[in-house]
Amino acid sequence: MSCVFYSNLSVFSEEAPPPPVVYSRYTDDTIRFLAKKLKERTEILKEKAIDPYATSPEVTPPKGSSHKSAAPALTSSSIQWRKKWMSSWGPPLILSQVSITPKLNEFFVFAFKYLTDISVILSPDRRYISWLSFVALAYNYNVWFCSARLAFPYHSETANRYWIFLDILSDIVNIIDIIVWQPRLQFVKAGDIITDIISILPFDLLCLYFEFSSFYRLNRFIRIGSFFEFSDRLESVMAKAYIWRVARTTGYLLFMLHLNACAYYVASVHQGLATTTWVYDGNGTAYLRCYYFAVRSLINIGGLPEPVTTFEISFQMANFFIGVFVFSSLIGQMRDVIGAATAAQTYFRASMDGCVSYMNTYTIPKLVQNRVRTWYNYTWAAQGMLDESELLDKMPLVMRIAIAVDINLATFQKIALFQGCDQQMLVDMLLRLKSIIYLPGDFVVKKGDIGKEMYIIKSGAVQVVGGPDNSIVFVTLKAGSVFGEISLLQSAKDGGNRRTANVKAHGFANLFVLEKKDLFDILVHYPESEKVLARKAVPAKGNEEKQKGLALFPPKPPTPKLLRAFANMKKLKVNVMWGSVFCCRPFKSTDG
Ligand SMILES: Nc1nc2c(ncn2[C@@H]2O[C@@H]3COP(=O)(O)O[C@H]3[C@H]2O)c(=O)[nH]1
Numbered sequence: 001m002s003c004v005f006y007s008n009l010s011v012f013s014e015e016a017p018p019p020p021v022v023y024s025r026y027t028d029d030t031i032r033f034l035a036k037k038l039k040e041r042t043e044i045l046k047e048k049a050i051d052p053y054a055t056s057p058e059v060t061p062p063k064g065s066s067h068k069s070a071a072p073a074l075t076s077s078s079i080q081w082r083k084k085w086m087s088s089w090g091p092p093l094i095l096s097q098v099s100i101t102p103k104l105n106e107f108f109v110f111a112f113k114y115l116t117d118i119s120v121i122l123s124p125d126r127r128y129i130s131w132l133s134f135v136a137l138a139y140n141y142n143v144w145f146c147s148a149r150l151a152f153p154y155h156s157e158t159a160n161r162y163w164i165f166l167d168i169l170s171d172i173v174n175i176i177d178i179i180v181w182q183p184r185l186q187f188v189k190a191g192d193i194i195t196d197i198i199s200i201l202p203f204d205l206l207c208l209y210f211e212f213s214s215f216y217r218l219n220r221f222i223r224i225g226s227f228f229e230f231s232d233r234l235e236s237v238m239a240k241a242y243i244w245r246v247a248r249t250t251g252y253l254l255f256m257l258h259l260n261a262c263a264y265y266v267a268s269v270h271q272g273l274a275t276t277t278w279v280y281d282g283n284g285t286a287y288l289r290c291y292y293f294a295v296r297s298l299i300n301i302g303g304l305p306e307p308v309t310t311f312e313i314s315f316q317m318a319n320f321f322i323g324v325f326v327f328s329s330l331i332g333q334m335r336d337v338i339g340a341a342t343a344a345q346t347y348f349r350a351s352m353d354g355c356v357s358y359m360n361t362y363t364i365p366k367l368v369q370n371r372v373r374t375w376y377n378y379t380w381a382a383q384g385m386l387d388e389s390e391l392l393d394k395m396p397l398v399m400r401i402a403i404a405v406d407i408n409l410a411t412f413q414k415i416a417l418f419q420g421c422d423q424q425m426l427v428d429m430l431l432r433l434k435s436i437i438y439l440p441g442d443f444v445v446k447k448g449d450i451g452k453e454m455y456i457i458k459s460g461a462v463q464v465v466g467g468p469d470n471s472i473v474f475v476t477l478k479a480g481s482v483f484g485e486i487s488l489l490q491s492a493k494d495g496g497n498r499r500t501a502n503v504k505a506h507g508f509a510n511l512f513v514l515e516k517k518d519l520f521d522i523l524v525h526y527p528e529s530e531k532v533l534a535r536k537a538v539p540a541k542g543n544e545e546k547q548k549g550l551a552l553f554p555p556k557p558p559t560p561k562l563l564r565a566f567a568n569m570k571k572l573k574v575n576v577m578w579g580s581v582f583c584c585r586p587f588k589s590t591d592g
Pocket residue numbers: 445451464474475482483484485486487488498499500501502503575576577578581587589
């Protein structure tokens with residue numbers, strides 16, 4: 001069939017356009033579509049001829065001198081290639097076999113592309129999870145109802161019609177899943193689909209020769225993997241995954257009870273209904289009564305009728321053992337799930353309690369104690385954890401980058417000094433930042449201290465203060481501003497590495513801290529960005545020697561006259577009020 005395609009379509013290249021008279025619009029459109037795809041494919045082949053590995057990752061490049069061909073690697077490019085192949089050849093090959101209207105054609109092309117899109121199952125895609133919910137439903141239908149139908153007398157002339165309908169429905173879901181989704185899943189997991197195929201073999205057809213029974217459907221239970229697949233994927237997309245975990249564990253508990261109810265009914269029938277006080281007496285709704293027995297028996301509630309025969313005693317003993325082991329482990333699992341959901345809060349409480357008891361042991365003044373408590377409470381309320389870095393540390397670098405970029409890159413890009421710098425340098429910086437919270441009035445840096453880190457304000461504000469009792473506010477810096485860089489970049493020789501002013505938190509201030517060592521480590525790798533930063537810095541004339549360490553920072557705009565007058569009045573030798581915190585130069589102030 002495909003040969004016919006090649007030979008027929010070769011005439012419709014760009015050099016030989018189709019005749020101007022169109023006899024059938026649909027045929028014309030279809031042929032044009034195929035010609036376009038052929039052209040695209042030729043392009044791919046051409047590319048492949050030039051660079052076989054770049055264009056067709058299905059062929060793994062040889063490692064070293066070895067020329068062995070390896071198994072297809074699942075790289076993003078291989079997925080791309082596969083998708084391309086599918087979209088180029090899949091629909092035409094299928095559509096060539098059948099005659100359909102253009103609308104249907106479009107639908108099939110869309111459906112084919114959608115159904116063969118591997119990316120749907122690679123990512124935590126909600127469409128796939130929605131589909132899996134049907135598969136999980138079908139699976140649950142089979143395990144719950146097949147077992148119930150096997151134990152209880154639920155088959156009758158009238159009921160069987162409904163059972164057959166539901167059975168077929170669940171089978172259709174499974175078949176679609178196995179034909180459409182599983183191959184892609186197996187491709188990704190490099191597995192096989194034998195077990196899945198066994199699970200849908202229609203042993204039910206034996207009912208045509210034997211009695212109608214759900215026994216022939218027991219192979220459907222094999223599809224338990226699809227239920228777990230659904231469960232895992234759902235868990236991965238839920239914001240509060242523990243809700244699903246609790247529901248799932250509860251489901252396991254209920255299912256164990258269900259199985260026990262079925263077993264109890266079978267045991268009762270085996271003994272003879274109402275023959276002893278222990279067996280089910282045949283009154284009321286059989287399932288409900290047996291389930292009630294199972295609950296009391298497995299959860300060891302007690303008050304059960306005493307088993308009489310050896311069979312009953314053995315059965316009841318097995319029930320108690322199962323109850324002890326299975327239920328204790330399931331209940332333990334439930335406790336773990338709830339414990340995990342509140343682990344962060346427990347950790348926070350334990351940490352705060354430990355700190356408070358430590359402060360009490362050393363009779364720390366109440367004022368300090370209160371500040372520590374406030375810090376704990378605010379940090380918990382602001383970020384839901386005490387140390388963000390603890391969480392991120394466990395992640396692979398690529399994930400940390402993704403998170404850091406998402407949260408902070410936009411803020412960084414707005415900082416005047418970094419504009420025009422290598423984006424990668426900013427990302428490197430983001431990765432080394434540590435988040436810290438200061439309480440209102442806390443001193444972030446003290447004048448005269450050695451500067452070992454610089455700060456970027458994430459949220460809140462800080463004030464550069466001086467004068468008697470630090471009562472003069474020189475400038476208030478808000479989110480996105482940077483401070484503490486002067487002493488960081490000055491040389492230690494002439495004491496330039498000392499803080500030039502006091503900076504205190506104005507309200508709660510959430511800051512990023514970048515250590516001196518980290519900053520210089522980063523700049524070593526980005527000479528171009530260093531140059532960009534250096535270009536921004538125009539050292540004040542005749543002050544070059546002094547400026548050595550601060551080559552990165554541009555000069556400060558002149559202090560407004562009014563302020564200068566104010567400073568002189570106060571006999572303060574300060575350079576105040578920068579236009580922006582980075583538009584500054586170092587100075588030795590004597591304020592305060
Ligand atoms: N000395 C001084 N520092 C300021 C001023 N405005 C902001 N700052 C910041 O306050 C910081 C105090 O510590 P650093 O000397 O390391 O760096 C200083 C600057 O980043 C100002 O007007 N004068």
